[in-house]
Amino acid sequence: MNNILTQIGIENYIFLCVTLFCIGIFGVLYRRNAIIVFMSIEIMLNAVNLLFVAFSTYHQDAQGQVFVFFSMAVAAAEVAVGLAILVSIFRNIGSISIDNLKNLKG
Amino acid sequence: MAMDTNLALVLLLTPFLGFLINVFFGKSLGKSVSGIVGTLSVVISFIVTVSFFLQINQTKQAITIQLFDWIQISNFNVSFGFLLDQLSVLWLLFVTGIGSLIHLYSISYMHDDEKIHSFFAYLNLFIFFMITLVVGSNLLVMFIGWEGVGLCSYLLIGFWYKNQDYNDAAKKAFIMNRIGDLGLLIGIFILGGLFSTLDFASLQTAIAGAHNVDTLWLSIAALALFIGACGKSAQIPLYTWLPDAMAGPTPVSALIHAATMVTAGIFMVSRMHFLFDLTPEIQTIIAVIGGVTSFVAATIGLVQNDIKKVLAYSTVSQLGLMFLALGFGAYEVAIFHVITHAFFKACLFLGSGSVIHGLHGEQDMRKMGGLKKAMPITFWTMLISSLAISGVPLFSGFFSKDEILMTAFHHNIPLWVVGSIASIMTAFYMFRLMFLTFFNDFRGTEEQKHHLHESPALITFPLIVLAILATIGGAISLPGNSWLNEYLAPLFTKAASEEHGLGTTEYILMAIAVVGGLVGIGIAYAKYIKQNTVPNEDAEITGFSKVLYNKYYVDEIYDSLFVAPVNSLSKFFRDYVETGISSLVFGLGKVTNELSFQGKKLQNGSVGLYLFAFVLGMCAIVSFLFLAQ
Numbered sequence: 001m002n003n004i005l006t007q008i009g010i011e012n013y014i015f016l017c018v019t020l021f022c023i024g025i026f027g028v029l030y031r032r033n034a035i036i037v038f039m040s041i042e043i044m045l046n047a048v049n050l051l052f053v054a055f056s057t058y059h060q061d062a063q064g065q066v067f068v069f070f071s072m073a074v075a076a077a078e079v080a081v082g083l084a085i086l087v088s089i090f091r092n093i094g095s096i097s098i099d100n101l102k103n104l105k106g
Numbered sequence: 107m108a109m110d111t112n113l114a115l116v117l118l119l120t121p122f123l124g125f126l127i128n129v130f131f132g133k134s135l136g137k138s139v140s141g142i143v144g145t146l147s148v149v150i151s152f153i154v155t156v157s158f159f160l161q162i163n164q165t166k167q168a169i170t171i172q173l174f175d176w177i178q179i180s181n182f183n184v185s186f187g188f189l190l191d192q193l194s195v196l197w198l199l200f201v202t203g204i205g206s207l208i209h210l211y212s213i214s215y216m217h218d219d220e221k222i223h224s225f226f227a228y229l230n231l232f233i234f235f236m237i238t239l240v241v242g243s244n245l246l247v248m249f250i251g252w253e254g255v256g257l258c259s260y261l262l263i264g265f266w267y268k269n270q271d272y273n274d275a276a277k278k279a280f281i282m283n284r285i286g287d288l289g290l291l292i293g294i295f296i297l298g299g300l301f302s303t304l305d306f307a308s309l310q311t312a313i314a315g316a317h318n319v320d321t322l323w324l325s326i327a328a329l330a331l332f333i334g335a336c337g338k339s340a341q342i343p344l345y346t347w348l349p350d351a352m353a354g355p356t357p358v359s360a361l362i363h364a365a366t367m368v369t370a371g372i373f374m375v376s377r378m379h380f381l382f383d384l385t386p387e388i389q390t391i392i393a394v395i396g397g398v399t400s401f402v403a404a405t406i407g408l409v410q411n412d413i414k415k416v417l418a419y420s421t422v423s424q425l426g427l428m429f430l431a432l433g434f435g436a437y438e439v440a441i442f443h444v445i446t447h448a449f450f451k452a453c454l455f456l457g458s459g460s461v462i463h464g465l466h467g468e469q470d471m472r473k474m475g476g477l478k479k480a481m482p483i484t485f486w487t488m489l490i491s492s493l494a495i496s497g498v499p500l501f502s503g504f505f506s507k508d509e510i511l512m513t514a515f516h517h518n519i520p521l522w523v524v525g526s527i528a529s530i531m532t533a534f535y536m537f538r539l540m541f542l543t544f545f546n547d548f549r550g551t552e553e554q555k556h557h558l559h560e561s562p563a564l565i566t567f568p569l570i571v572l573a574i575l576a577t578i579g580g581a582i583s584l585p586g587n588s589w590l591n592e593y594l595a596p597l598f599t600k601a602a603s604e605e606h607g608l609g610t611t612e613y614i615l616m617a618i619a620v621v622g623g624l625v626g627i628g629i630a631y632a633k634y635i636k637q638n639t640v641p642n643e644d645a646e647i648t649g650f651s652k653v654l655y656n657k658y659y660v661d662e663i664y665d666s667l668f669v670a671p672v673n674s675l676s677k678f679f680r681d682y683v684e685t686g687i688s689s690l691v692f693g694l695g696k697v698t699n700e701l702s703f704q705g706k707k708l709q710n711g712s713v714g715l716y717l718f719a720f721v722l723g724m725c726a727i728v729s730f731l732f733l734a735q
Contacts, residue, residue, distance in 0.1 A: 028717050037717070098713040105711030 005057060013054035020047035034086055034096040045075050111171050114188050117154040117198070118237050120147045124230035132223025141213035144226030148209050148233050152202035159195050166596055168192070170243060170307070182302050189243035189306060192594050196441065197240045197373055200448045201366045205233050207568035211456055212357040214564035215463060225265060225355070232258035236366055240373065244304040245294045248374070252290065252338065255367045256283045262362060263354040275350040282347035286337015293330030296323060310380045321384070328381050328388040331374065339371030339425050342399045346661055349418040356459030359414060364421050364455050365448040372428050372444055376437045379598060383435060393433025397514075397521040400426030402658070404531035409654045411641050412469050413458045416539050420495065421451055423528055427510050430525055436513040438594045442583045443506035449579045450491035450503055453572035457488035460561040460569065461543060465554055471539065472641055476548040480558035483566040485544045487573035492540050494576040496533035497623040502579035508619050509585070515615055526622055533626025541634035542641075549640065585612070
C-alpha cells in the first residue's frame with residue numbers, strides 16, 4: 001500500500017543505522033571533548049531509535065514506535081541531567097576535556 | 107484449699123520479695139533497713155511454716171498444691187506444684203528457722219561491709235531457692251531449687267570477690283556441684299523415660315507397680331541421683347569444694363555450708379526413698395561412701411589449724427554419717443541427725459564467726475587462746491554445741507549419732523567400727539578447737555588482746571537460741587519413744603529402721619560410743635591443756651600429719667588428674683586448632699585484599715579507557731550472541 005518501504009528498501013535503513021551507530025562509537029572513543037562525546041552518544045541512541053521505527057513499519061506493528069517515544073522521553077531527561085553535570089564540571093575545573101576527569105582514580 | 111495455696115505462695119515468695127527489694131532498693135534503704143527487710147521476709151516464711159507444721163502434725167495429711175501445667179509433651183506431663191508433707195515441712199522448719207536466726211546474726215556481723223544489701227539479697231534468694239527445692243512436688247521443680255541454691259552458694263562464697271582465692275573457691279564449688287548436678291539430671295531423665303512422670307507421688311506408685319522394668323535401669327537411676335547428692339552434700343569424691351567454701355562470710359558457712367544446702371542431698375535421697383529401697387546394691391554404695399567420707403574427713407579435721415576448716419571437715423564427716431544411715435534405709439535416723447546437726451553446727455559456725463569478729467578476721471587457732479574470759483557467751487554456747495557434736499549424753503547429738511551407730515551395728519559391723527572411730531576423732535578435734543581457742547593464754551598480738559570483747563547482742567542471741575536447741579533437740583526422738591519416727595511414719599511406711607528395743611546390746615553400744623567420745627575429749631585435754639601444746643607452724647609439720655594437714659593431697663591429685671589435662675587440652679586448642687582456623691580466615695581476607703589491591707589499578711580514572719572497555723565489552727556481548735546462535 002502506501003508503505004514507504006516499497007520505495008526505499010529496509011536494508012537501506014539498516015545500513016544507515018549501522019553507519020550512524022558506528023559514527024557514534026568512534027566519536028565516543030576518539031573525541032576528548034565531553035560535549036562531543038555526549039553528542040556521539042545521542043547519535044548512537046537515535047540510530048537505534050531509527051532502526052526501531054523502521055522495523056516497526058516493516059512488521060506493521062506499532063509497538064516499536066511506542067517504544068521509541070519512551071526512549072526519546074528518557075533521552076531528553078538524560079540530556080538535561082548530563083548537560084547540567086557538564087556545566088557544573090566546567091564551573092569547577094574550567095575544562096570539559098574528559099582527560100582531566102581523573103579524580104575517581106582508584 | 108485456696109487458703110493453703112495462698113499461704114504456700116506467701117511462704118515461697120516473701121524471701122523472693124525480700125531479694126527484689128534488697129537488689130533494687132537495698133543501697134538507698136541503708137544498712138540497717140536492708141538487714142531488717144531481709145530478716146523479716148524469712149521470719150514471715152518461718153511463721154507460715156509453723157502454721158503448716160501444726161496443721162500437718164494434726165491431720166497427718168500431705169498438702170498438694172498444683173499451680174499450673176508446666177511441660178506437656180504427648181503423654182509426658184510435668185506440672186508446677188508443691189508438696190507439703192511431713193518431710194518437706196520438717197525441712198522448711200529448720201531452713202526458715204535457722205535461716206531467720208542467721209539473718210539476724212548477719213545484721214550485726216556484716217554491718218561494716220559496704221555491700222551488705224547484696225549480701226542480704228543473696229541470702230534471701232538462697233532461702234527462696236531452698237524452699238523451692240524442698241517443697242517442689244516433682245523432680246523438676248526440685249531441680250530448679252537445686253540449681254538455685256548452687257548459684258547462691260557460688261555468689262556467697264565469692265562474696266568478697268576482690269580476693270582471687272575466694273573467687274577460685276567459689277568457682278570450685280560451682281564446678282564440683284555441676285558434676286553432681288549432671289548425675290542428678292541423668293537420673294531424672296532415666297526416671298522420666300521409664301515412667302513418663304516426675305511427680306513424687308506418681309513415681310512412687312509407678313515404681314512400686316513396675317514389675318516389667320529392668321532393675322538395672324532403676325539402679326543406674328538411683329546411682330545417678332546419688333552422684334547428685336554427693337556433689338551437693340560433699341561426699342567422696344566430690345567433697346573438696348566444701349572446705350574451700352569457707353572463704354565465704356561466716357553466716358554463709360553456717361547457713362548454707364553446714365545447716366541447710368548441704369543437707370539437700372539427704373533430703374533428695376529421703377524423698378526418693380522408694381527408689382533406693384528397691385536398689386540394695388546402691389544403698390550399700392551409699393553406706394560405704396558415707397562411712398568412708400566420715401572417716402577420711404575426720405582424720406583431716408584432726409590437724410587443721412583454721413577454725414573454720416576444722417568445722418568444715420567436721421561437717422563433711424557428719425554428712426558422711428547421715429549417708430551411712432541413709433544407706434541402711436534408716437531415713438528417719440538420718441533426718442534426725444540432719445536436724446540436730448543443723449542446730450549444733452550452725453551454733454558452732456556462728457560461734458566461730460563471733461570469735462573471728464572479736465579478733466578482727468583472725469582464723470588461725472594458733473593465734474587464739476584464752477578467749478574464755480573475754481567472750482563468755484560465745485564460749486559457753488560453743489562448748490554446749492561441742493559437747494553435742496561429740497555425743498556426750500543428754501545433748502542432742504548423743505541421741506542422733508547413737509542411733510546412726512546402732513543402725514550401722516545392726517547392718518554392717520565394719521562400717522560401725524569406721525563410724526565409731528570417726529566419732530571419737532570428732533570429739534577429739536572439736537575439743538582441740540575449744541581448748542586452743544578458749545583456754546590457756548592468748549597467743550595473738552597485743553593490739554588484738556587490747557580489743558578483745560564479747561560480740562553484740564544480735565550475735566549472741568542466735569548463739570544462745572541455737573545452743574538451747576542443740577541441748578534439748580534430742581528430745582524429738584528419744585530411744586524407745588520417738589516423736590520423730592511417729593511423725594514421719596506415714597512417709598516411710600516400710601519402717602526401714604526397725605525399732606531396736608533397748609536391750610543389753612544397745613546399752614553396750616551406747617556405752618562404747620560415750621566412752622569413745624570421752625576418750626577423744628580426754629586426749630585433747632591431755633594434749634592441749636595439760637601439756638599446753640600449740641600446733642606447729644606450717645613448715646614444721648612432718649610425717650603423716652603433714653599428709654593429713656595437706657588433706658591427703660586430694661586437691662593436688664585432682665589437679666593433676668583432671669584440671670591439668672583439661673588445661674593442656676585447652677592450651678592445645680588455643681595454640682593449634684584456633685591458630686589453624688584463624689589462619690584460614692585471615693588467609694581468605696589476605697587473598698581478597700591482594701586481589702583488590704591489584705584490581706584497583708584498573709580504575710585509573712581515564713574516562714577514555716572506560717569508554718573503550720565499555721565498547722569492547724558491548725562488541726563482545728553482541729558477537730557472543732551472534733555466535734551462540
